[in-house]
Amino acid sequence: MKSKWLYSKHPIVVDMELASEIGLNESIVAQQLNYWINTKSAKLINGKKWVYNTYQNWQRDSFPFWSEATIRRSFTKLEEMGIVETGNFNKAGFDKTKWYTINTEKLDKLMSRRAAQNEQTDCSKRADGAAQNEQTNTRDYTEITTDNNNNVLDKPKTSNSSDGVHKKIIDYLNSKAGVHYKHNANATKRVIDARLKEGYTLADFIAVIDKKVAEWISNPEMSKYLRPTTLFGPKFESYLNQKSVNPSQYQKYGTKRVEKGTDWSKHQASTETNVSSDDLKNFFRNFEEKHNGGT
Structure with a gap:
């Protein structure tokens, strides 16, 4: 079927x-x-x-x-x-x-050049193979250690070609955000690889890190999200396309941001209200009771 x-x-x-x-x-x-x-x-x-x-x-x-x-x-x-x-x-x-x-x-010229390069590489490999066959048959054995009568061959570890990209991205994030994430953590590699498969480049990752660090680093509630699983997750594209935040335009006031240059003396508060004083007393009394758990 x-x-x-x-x-x-x-x-x-x-x-x-x-x-x-x-x-x-x-x-x-x-x-x-x-x-x-x-x-x-x-x-x-x-x-x-x-x-x-x-x-x-x-x-x-x-x-x-x-x-x-x-x-x-x-x-x-x-x-x-x-x-x-x-x-x-x-x-x-x-x-x-x-x-x-x-x-x-x-396009044809580009692909023809590739074919010529491949042919040249194949010829070189065949020549190298022939030369090696003419040499004395000697073998370079990797060091073998014996532990409890069991021979263990110490083979060199293979490395993923994308590990270099993972390390560059995470090293940059750690330096910018003051964090200490590992580039070879499985969760980190998964989100980075997912974005790389979508066509994003190293420059895109750097741009997202710069934008979100500038936006979140001074906010205790948001700085905890300066982590790979958040920055490089499903919202990566929206982070990449958002406008850059200039931290110098803001000053920190508690956990909120207040725009610099605001002259509060020009903003006169209105004293007119339709709420009676008794209503206000009841409001604040109820608020205090709720805030203190009704005690």
Whole structure:
């Protein structure tokens, strides 16, 4: 019985070599763009097929599993690599909707260079292998220790390639927030890896740390949330896109923030009230009783 999730509709195709060269997200975007420019909705302009779309519509029609920010970053990277070209062919001057096409010559040149590099690497590996086979058969054994007649081979530990990114992010957070989190904690690695898979970069993590430290560091109620599971969790995108907070615009007053430069002498309190003195006495008496637990 065929699963309803497998190829029941037009699938998103990912070429492994293309993804390895330009990135997974970017290869998905390029494939979908190629699909649309070969449909009837494309327009032939200056000898090239173009389609126009907003990031919101890209998300709705092609990438419902991504945020608009992820889609924007992927298109921007493709433009920087020269694979995607953009233009504005809108009739209305105020319409800033982007038009997109693929620079196939640039893409083919990029992939051809990759193929040549791979071939050169393979030749080098074959040459090195042949040279090693001609050498004397000597082995470099790792130190073997014996404990209770059991031989234990002391193998070097393997390291995750993303550990360097984890350490850079957490070291920066610790230095900025005065905390002491470990970069190799499982919970920390999970939230960082989740954001990296969504296409966020080291610079994005640094930006979130800077913004939230500036906003929360002086607030005892919020500073406890300067932790990896909060900063890099599901709200990461909203933190990244919020406006930066300038701490110099505020001064701390208790646990609240009061804007500097406020001249309270110009704010005269109103003495008019419709509440009688007896009502006020009853209000404060009830408040005190509730606050003191009715004692």
